[in-house]
Amino acid sequence: MSIPTEPIGSVPRPAALHHARIQHANGRINDEELAEVQAQAVADTLDRLEKLGSPVLVDGDQAKPSAVTYPLDGFTGLAPDGVAVPYADGHVRTLPRLTAGPFRYGVRADAYLRTARQHTELPVKATVAAPSALSLLYPADGIDGYPRDTFLDDLLAESEAEIRACLDGGAHRVQLDFGEARLALKLDPSGGVLDEFVALNNRVLERFAEEERARIGVHTHPGADQGSTHSLDVDYTALLPRLFQLAAGSFFLQMASEPDPERVLAVVAGTLRPGSRVFVGVTDPLDSAVEPAERVRDRVLAAARHIPADRLGTCDDAGFAMYADDTALSRETAFAKIDARLRGTELAARELGL
Numbered sequence: 413m414s415i416p417t418e419p420i421g422s423v424p425r426p427a428a429l430h431h432a433r434i435q436h437a438n439g440r441i442n443d444e445e446l447a448e449v450q451a452q453a454v455a456d457t458l459d460r461l462e463k464l465g466s467p468v469l470v471d472g473d474q475a476k477p478s479a480v481t482y483p484l485d486g487f488t489g490l491a492p493d494g495v496a497v498p499y500a501d502g503h504v505r506t507l508p509r510l511t512a513g514p515f516r517y518g519v520r521a522d523a524y525l526r527t528a529r530q531h532t533e534l535p536v537k538a539t540v541a542a543p544s545a546l547s548l549l550y551p552a553d554g555i556d557g558y559p560r561d562t563f564l565d566d567l568l569a570e571s572e573a574e575i576r577a578c579l580d581g582g583a584h585r586v587q588l589d590f591g592e593a594r595l596a597l598k599l600d601p602s603g604g605v606l607d608e609f610v611a612l613n614n615r616v617l618e619r620f621a622e623e624e625r626a627r628i629g630v631h632t633h634p635g636a637d638q639g640s641t642h643s644l645d646v647d648y649t650a651l652l653p654r655l656f657q658l659a660a661g662s663f664f665l666q667m668a669s670e671p672d673p674e675r676v677l678a679v680v681a682g683t684l685r686p687g688s689r690v691f692v693g694v695t696d697p698l699d700s701a702v703e704p705a706e707r708v709r710d711r712v713l714a715a716a717r718h719i720p721a722d723r724l725g726t727c728d729d730a731g732f733a734m735y736a737d738d739t740a741l742s743r744e745t746a747f748a749k750i751d752a753r754l755r756g757t758e759l760a761a762r763e764l765g766l
Contacts, residue, residue, distance in 0.1 A: 414766035415712065415724060416468075417757045418691060419461065419750060420631055420664060421539040421587065422479060422731030423472030424743040429453045433736060450475040451527070458531045464751050468535045468584055471528040478735045479589050480541050483570070484508060486518030495548045497595065501640035505735070510549040513558035515566045521586075522577035535584030539731075542588040542630070543571040543616055544609035564612070571616045579624055587629045587664065588613065591730075594634045594643040594651050603654065610657050617659040629662035629691075630655070636666075636697050636730035639740040644669065649679045662689045666729040668696040668703070668711060677718040690719055693729035694756060695749040697741060702748045708756020713763060721766055726757045 425433075432449040435441045457472035476482040484490060494509035525538045550563050578586045590613065596606040617625060632655055635642035648670060655663065665680070667673050677692070684690055694711040695703050712726055732746040733739075 414761045415721065415726060415757050416691070417726040417753060418468040418537060418585070419466065419470045420728050420731045421470055421473055421589070422733045423457050423474070423746050424733040424739065424741055425474055425736060426453050426456065426743055429474065430739065454527060455531050458528060460747055461750070462532060462534060464747065465754055466750065468537055469528070469532055470537050470539065471524055473539065473731065473733070475524060476736065479539065479731060480545050481508070482519055482521070483517040483541060483546065483574070487516060489513065489515070497642055499635060499637060499640040499642050500644070501638065503638055503640065505637065507548055509551050510555065510563070513555060513563060513566065515563055515570065517570045517574060520574040520577060522574065522581045525578055525581050525583055529582060537585045537587055538578040538583040539587045539589060540571070540574055540578065542590045542592070542613055543567050544590065544612050545592050547612060548592070568616050572619050575616065575620070575628065579627060583627070585627050585629050585662070587631050588660070590630050590632045591635060593632045593655060594646045594648070597646045597650055598643045603650070606651070606654055610654055614657070614659055625659055626661035628660050629664055630658050630660045631664035633666035633730040637734055638738055639698050641698065648676045652676070652679050653683045656683050656685045660688065662691060662725070664691045664727050665693060667693040667715070668729045669693070669698055673711070673714065677715055681718040684719070684723070689723050689725055691725035691727040694726045695728045695753050697728060697730050697732045697746070697749070700741060700745060702745060703752045703756070705752050705755035705759055708752050709759040709763065712757055712760035716760070716764060721764060726753060728753060
């Protein structure tokens with residue numbers, strides 16, 4: 413397409429996979445049996461995206477427990493009572509708490525990428541947790557014998573190794589999920605926490621050459637879980653100037669659910685990094701109604717009034733099921749929304765003469 417369009421990452425898991433995960437948690441099936449159901453879900457996800465005509469594919473995070481905690485599979489130095497993230501509808505997601513070092517990833521995203529690329533010849537995006545998100549694992553009162561600075565050094569080394577392995581493994585793009593960015597401003601309106609997050613992520617991004625960073629993107633959103641958000645009430649325009657300080661080649665922005673997108677797009681136009689591309693969200697995973705292609709078209713055209721076409725792309729606002737147990741949106745609805753994004757983006761490109 414003349415306007416590039418990409419999925420963000422997660423797709424709701426099929427009923428068979430939800431059932432298998434419950435069976436596995438209860439000890440009724442083993443690791444190999446769960447892995448077989450996950451592999452089937454990955455293959456189905458890639459096949460359906462390809463049939464829709466998606467120019468870039470994702471595995472839908474079918475084998476991930478969540479977009480944030482997947483690196484922790486197999487790592488034992490954790491307790492369940494870490495940072496709590498409250499959502500607007502009252503539900504809470506709680507991160508694990510690190511109890512011992514050294515910190516190492518149990519699973520890296522390049523493993524998921526290798527599996528996905530066995531099923532398709534089309535470009536495949538790899539999605540990874542931003543180091544800023546995983547930095548929240550370290551407890552406020554510290555860990556005896558494992559200082560925070562040492563933890564951060566370990567974390568950044570692991571993050572770099574994961575991103576580099578994905579790039580070397582042929583990922584079309586490596587996308588960092590930076591959903592905690594807007595939440596940081598809610599927790600600390602002064603921006604101090606957000607500045608720390610940006611600096612931490614840049615410590616990883618700056619380890620890559622310019623041509624490598626052109627294949628690295630950053631996705632930000634106000635949370636998308638069980639039909640709710642954790643920070644949609646935070647002014648987006650307070651985030652964007654800091655977000656664009658990140659040394660990434662592209663930025664994926666939630667926009668379809670934004671109350672005043674024109675105001676936000678004007679700020680994007682004035683603060684976007686030179687040479688970088690912005691993908692604007694044109695479908696809302698929190699809304700069960702499928703957007704008509706014409707509505708998607710209009711959202712793209714609105715963005716094109718602020719952002720030059722050669723720096724514009726489209727995406728979904730967020731993944732459709734960031735956590736494996738999120739069933740708020742059906743799998744069929746998610747694919748219908750993706751289809752609407754593809755058709756609406758093409759309609760906009762035609763209208764723009766591209």
